[in-house]
Amino acid sequence: MADNGRGRPADPRLSSRFMQATLDLLASEGYRAVTTAAVAGRAGASTASLYRRWPTKQALVSDVARSLTLDALGEIDSGTLAGDLDQLITRKRGLFDQVGTALLSLLAESCHDTELRAILRTEVIEATDQHLKAMLRRAVLRGEIPEPRNGAIETLSLSIIGRELLMQALDPAPSYGDADAEVALILRALS
Template sequence: MTAGQETDHRRRPRRRGPALDEAIFQAVLDELAEVGYARLTMEGVAQRARAGKASLYRRWPTRIELVMDAVYSRLPDPSAPPDTGSLRGDLLALLRANAEALAGPAGEAMRGLLSEALADSEVIARVRRNSQGATLRTMREILRRAVGRGEIDPAAVTDRRMEAGHALLRYHFLFNGTPIPDQVITQIVDEVLLPLFRSPTCPPSTGRAPAADG
């Protein structure tokens, strides 16, 4: 493609809104699969999506923001997680879906985002806000159902407990790669999550030693 052709906007399809977003996000995922995160560029995405580079920069000032939006566009809706009728079934379905996503472009994006974020505290804070926000919304809905079924006590639902399963899944992914064995997912659910949510919360420590008897 010549420089003149590349900048001739009349040759591009006139797309706006969701149609343009879909084309851009698909281009990001295709670029991730083909060249990896390290070699992904805004120019390459614009060319593949047949979109104007300036329009990408107006909406996504950085590659990180564009990649995060593209990846999250393909993940399950955090407000509507799987409903199998039991807490164990819901947790297994959720972690399996996440493991499958990590085996594709989302996993490549996560590796790249984390490596880039480690050098920039502002970037890593943005990545953490996005990932934890989706995780907590999904887990909160699953646990709301479990409370309604009488499987767990509402007091057992805390932010730290809700983050545990995804944290362990990401840890295995980063250090062992993909595919994540189903046995690992089952162990996370049966050995960690179910005991966590079925156990009572401990009262906060007062920092004082217990009073002596007598």
């Protein structure tokens, strides 16, 4: 999150309200409705306060995407690959239940907006790839799986992101089924 360092420090609660307002607008009205004025209005703050944190709409959306990815993937290390995958899938499902509609809105708009596409590629896809690489590297070092083949991490990343998003698009209250079955399938594919 940007802050120019002038004046009093940015209130983290207000930053959180801006991010939530952004998610709410994405979910209810889509990416085009996310304007600095609309976000500030929904957060009950001034646009000047928003601009002190994020100089552009794209910077705000990038920060929101980064935060969502970190919420889903950050600090997962259960000691086993099966445990890590179970935590990842459980967190991801909870996240998509909360913000799946907003993510679908971003994906749809990214087809027509190269800057948004780059944000999603960097903050969601590449960040997910990096977390999965670390997770799989630990599993290889523990002897749980062989070294993944070229392209395996990217394929796994897209599968992990895509499955629930597609389910969210087709049913706003999807029934995901048992995470154990998904974990078993991934482990089988990696073995």
